[in-house]
Structures are given as C-alpha cells and as structure tokens.
Amino acid sequence: MGFEQGLSGLNAASKSLDVIGNNVANASTVGFKGSQAQFADVYASSMAGSSGGQAGIGVRVATVAQQFTQGNITTTNNSLDMAISGAGFFRMDNNGSITYSRNGQFQMDKNGFIVDSQGYKLTGYLPNAAGTIVATAPADLQISTADLLPKPTASVTAGLNLDARLAVPAVAPFDPNNSATFNNSTSATVYDSLGGAHTASLYFVKTATNAWNTYLTVDGASVPTPVAPLTAMTFSTSGVMTAPAAAVTSASFTPSGGGAAQTLSFNFAGTSQFGSTFGVNSLTQDGYTSGHMTGFSTGSDGIVTGRYSNGQTKPLGQVVLANFSNAQGLQPQGNNQWVETATSGAPLVGVPGSSSLGVLQTSATEDSNVDLTAELVNMITAQRAYQANAQTIKTQDQIMQTIVNLR
Numbered sequence: 001m002g003f004e005q006g007l008s009g010l011n012a013a014s015k016s017l018d019v020i021g022n023n024v025a026n027a028s029t030v031g032f033k034g035s036q037a038q039f040a041d042v043y044a045s046s047m048a049g050s051s052g053g054q055a056g057i058g059v060r061v062a063t064v065a066q067q068f069t070q071g072n073i074t075t076t077n078n079s080l081d082m083a084i085s086g087a088g089f090f091r092m093d094n095n096g097s098i099t100y101s102r103n104g105q106f107q108m109d110k111n112g113f114i115v116d117s118q119g120y121k122l123t124g125y126l127p128n129a130a131g132t133i134v135a136t137a138p139a140d141l142q143i144s145t146a147d148l149l150p151k152p153t154a155s156v157t158a159g160l161n162l163d164a165r166l167a168v169p170a171v172a173p174f175d176p177n178n179s180a181t182f183n184n185s186t187s188a189t190v191y192d193s194l195g196g197a198h199t200a201s202l203y204f205v206k207t208a209t210n211a212w213n214t215y216l217t218v219d220g221a222s223v224p225t226p227v228a229p230l231t232a233m234t235f236s237t238s239g240v241m242t243a244p245a246a247a248v249t250s251a252s253f254t255p256s257g258g259g260a261a262q263t264l265s266f267n268f269a270g271t272s273q274f275g276s277t278f279g280v281n282s283l284t285q286d287g288y289t290s291g292h293m294t295g296f297s298t299g300s301d302g303i304v305t306g307r308y309s310n311g312q313t314k315p316l317g318q319v320v321l322a323n324f325s326n327a328q329g330l331q332p333q334g335n336n337q338w339v340e341t342a343t344s345g346a347p348l349v350g351v352p353g354s355s356s357l358g359v360l361q362t363s364a365t366e367d368s369n370v371d372l373t374a375e376l377v378n379m380i381t382a383q384r385a386y387q388a389n390a391q392t393i394k395t396q397d398q399i400m401q402t403i404v405n406l407r
Helices: 003-025 372-404
Strands: 035-042 058-066 073-075 082-085 089-094 097-101 121-125 155-163 184-191 197-208 211-218 221-223 231-235 241-243 265-267 272-274 279-285 293-298 303-308 313-319 321-323 331-334 337-339 348-350 359-362 364-366
Touching: 003 035, 003 058, 003 372, 073 082, 082 089, 155 184, 155 197, 184 279, 293 359
Parallel strands: 082 364, 155 265, 155 272
Antiparallel strands: 035 058, 073 364, 082 359, 089 097, 089 121, 089 321, 097 337, 121 313, 155 279, 184 197, 197 211, 211 221, 211 231, 231 241, 293 303, 303 313, 321 348, 331 337
C-alpha cells in the first residue's frame, strides 16, 4: 500500500462529489441533464509483460457521462414554452453559432423572434409565399404580427334541396324584387380583393317538371347583366341532379368600393330535388376579409399557427429538432446549451415526431432529470469513499513512521 493509491482515491471521490454537487445544484434547472462520474482502475505497465501479482496504482476518472434520460413535464402559463417528449434538442442560433438545448423556456423579442433567456433564437422551417411550410435549411423563427391579407372569393359551393312539389311561378320574367317570380332564394357573403363584404343571392325558379333555373345577384344587382339565368339545373325522377355536371362560372362583376373585377364559380354538385321543404344543407365560399393576429399556438408537430380576427389561421413556421448518434459526445457550454463535437456526430435535423425525434408539448417545460434522493445517497457513498481513502493514507503514514523509528 502506498500514498499514490490513496491520493488517487481522494481525487476520484472528490471528483464524484463535484459531479453530485453540480447535479444537486441544478435539480430545479429546466432541461438540465444530470451527469455521472465513471472511474477506471490504473495499473503500471510492465516491460516484462503482464503480471498477475500487480496490485495496481489507484483509480482515475474515466469520464463524466451525461445522462440524457427524460425529465418530468410541467405545465406553464406561457404559450411559448415547449417541452420535448422523447429524443431531440432544440436548435438554437447565437449569431450564426448553432447550439442545442432541452430548455424550452421561450419568449418573443422586440423583433418577433422566438428566443430563450440568453437571447439565442429558436430555428425551424419557414413558410413560402403561398403559406406552405418548406423543409429547407432551418432559419430563425419569427412571428409576424402583420395583418392577414384579404382573399377575394373565387368559388362558392352550395348543397340544397329544391322542393319537387312546387309549381312553376305564375309571374314571369324573373325579378329579384318580386317574390312571385321565383320559388326560393338563399344568400352568402363573398369578399372582394380589398376584403370588402358583398351579398351574393341565389334565386331558384322552377321552369318545368324536374327543371329549374338559377339566378344570381350581387348586392342586389343581377349578374350577368342583362338578367339571364346563371345556370339551368335538371334532375332525374329520383331527385338526383343530372345537369350541370361541372362547376358553373358566372360573369365577372366589379364590386363597389374600388375592388378589382372578379369572377365567381358556383358548384351545385350537392343539390337534390325531393318532395320535401326547400333547405340549405351547405353553403361555403373560399374568400375572407383582412384580419389582425389575435394569438398563435404550437402543435405537437412543431407548426406555429397564427390565429386572426377574421377566423382564419396561417402557419408561421415549424420548430425543428436535432438528434445525435452519440448524444453523450455533446460538449456542454453552460446556459443549458450543448455544441456538437466529432464524438457526437453530425446533427440529424427533422420535424417533431419524425424518425427518432420526440414530439412537442406546448405551454409546458421539461424538468431536470436529477433524482435528488439518489444523489443524496450517492453523496453519502462518495463521502465514505473519501474517508476510506484518507484512512489508507493515514495508515501508510503510520507504517512509515514505524520504519523511521526503528533503531
């Protein structure tokens, strides 16, 4: 027994206490991953080859291994907070330097970027001009608070039932201001290029058995002008529409208020003629007025969706995650950040829920994975190891003192 073994044991126990102390200190740090000190024995090399009689010269710290186990998920009141359930890391941009984190405590800076407490920007995929998320190179996610532009109505889909029992109107020709010239009517709101709302009214006039004409007015003005049927509809004896077979396009009209001229396409494919009361089963159109943002949310797939005052939604971006072949090879940088190394391998970037990547839970954060009970037990064990190694040094000192005192 010599001083070297005891000294190495003291150093190893001290390192273990350092690691345990760091784990305990970060027991409440969001996204923190605990570490474990791992040791290896030490033997002196022998020029004569291996020898079964070597006692060894102590212990060394082989590595401090990070433990990337899942932490508990805690809900929060911040809609920008995100927790990863499963594998993966948030990809952060620090002025061009890419780091990785499990801490999903985010907020929005003055420019609309999603950032963490250090000002690092969360990255992801951005939408193209058509509003579709494109999986290209990840970029900084920015929430645009600009108003959603209006979309002029291009098509109207109507599903109705026309009453087969009704008679042909006694008064002709059709006049939208005279209810005696038509059997039934309904209306829908359509929008122009400026987001202005207009009332498109449909009138249904029975012309013969199983035959009807449809007329259209926009804001009370007939379309087309002069007054003419928008389309003629015919039905079989079982009440199924046989014509028109395709969508009907109306003549263009110029809305009041400065909007551009536009054309409405009508689809009556869901219309029937049965011996029951007239009814509108569906009436939809694809336009909307402008709207300002009222909020946004993030789905489990990482898509950030904006909500607008006109009832519309729009994808603003998609959070990406990164995983590594060897996550323990990542280099900790502090501030809940890691950077890739040659040991970790290149990042495998993708959307949440794809490949080996976990999913996101919004308005939630991932707690530290440190088990305080286990760490306190480990602390006692490391303390005993330290005391035992100190005792070997004390014993060796007593032996040497005995030798020195020989006469």
